[in-house]
Amino acid sequence: NTAKHPGRGAFVLFEGVDRCGKTTQSQRLVQHLKGKGVDAELWRFPDRFTAIGRMIDSYLTGETDTDDAAVHLLFSANRWEKREAMLAALRAGRTLIVDRYAYSGAAFTAAKNLPGLDLEWCKAPDKGLPAPDAVIFLAMTPEAAALRGGYGNERYEKEEMQREVARQFHLLADDRWQTVDAARSVEDVEAEVRRIAEDAVACCLEGAPLRVLWA
Numbered sequence: 696n697t698a699k700h701p702g703r704g705a706f707v708l709f710e711g712v713d714r715c716g717k718t719t720q721s722q723r724l725v726q727h728l729k730g731k732g733v734d735a736e737l738w739r740f741p742d743r744f745t746a747i748g749r750m751i752d753s754y755l756t757g758e759t760d761t762d763d764a765a766v767h768l769l770f771s772a773n774r775w776e777k778r779e780a781m782l783a784a785l786r787a788g789r790t791l792i793v794d795r796y797a798y799s800g801a802a803f804t805a806a807k808n809l810p811g812l813d814l815e816w817c818k819a820p821d822k823g824l825p826a827p828d829a830v831i832f833l834a835m836t837p838e839a840a841a842l843r844g845g846y847g848n849e850r851y852e853k854e855e856m857q858r859e860v861a862r863q864f865h866l867l868a869d870d871r872w873q874t875v876d877a878a879r880s881v882e883d884v885e886a887e888v889r890r891i892a893e894d895a896v897a898c899c900l901e902g903a904p905l906r907v908l909w910a
């Protein structure tokens with residue numbers, strides 16, 4: 696669980712409700728780190744381009760209906776299928792800036808409040824995945840986020856669902872979690888994001904152990 700990988704890349708994760716600015720900030724962060732000579736790459740989950748990812752995409756767009764437990768396991772499988780590549784990149788010294796991961800997985804399914812699918816059940820399939828070194832939680836009320844051009848047409852893009860997702864996210868906060876007030880200008884949010892990410896990159900360069908999630 697705590698093997699040392701000196702000089703490895705950092706795993707920096709963005710989480711938050713829809714429209715909080717994850718895509719904007721993750722893209723800008725990768726550019727910033729690259730400018731500083733850090734080997735950095737942007738990843739996002741779900742990865743809609745694998746076979747499993749295509750099933751998830753068709754569920755999110757409403758093209759297909761899938762059992763809630765089954766689709767939850769597909770989201771998790773979509774992370775497991777990327778695990779080896781993720782570990783290889785981190786060990787090769789590449790920093791991964793990741794837009795959504797297992798915290799979204801647990802929060803979105805638990806937000807459905809279905810019998811049997813509580814937060815612990817939702818976390819279980821992701822136990823053992825690589826853990827992020829820092830989780831940047833872009834905090835914003837779903838009401839404020841909705842003002843950013845309104846929600847799209849995908850399955851979960853509704854204010855009531857997003858409110859419940861925000862509640863579940865707060866239950867998932869752990870020692871990796873850093874809350875950033877996302878209801879500010881892009882530049883103000885970015886300044887804080889940079890500090891958190893640069894700290895994580897420095898710690899990993901010094902050999903901070905790569906941990907596993909929810910073990």
Ligand code: Z5A
Nearest residue numbers: 713714715716717718719740741770800803843851880881
């Ligand atoms: N999901 C799940 O159920 N289970 C799982 O395991 C995983 C995911 C991994 C995937 O959506 C859906 O799958 C998601 C969770 C679920 N469902 N929902 N909802 P996605 O990842 O493809 O889409 P998204 O995360 O919802 O992305 P988004 O809508 O694009 O939001 P965002 O990336 O956080 O925000 P943004 O695109 O950077 O910004 C939104 C707008 O605000 C845009 O016009 C920006 O220019 C603007 N913006 C950004 N920052 C600012 C500031 N600071 N001020 C003003 N305006 C701003």
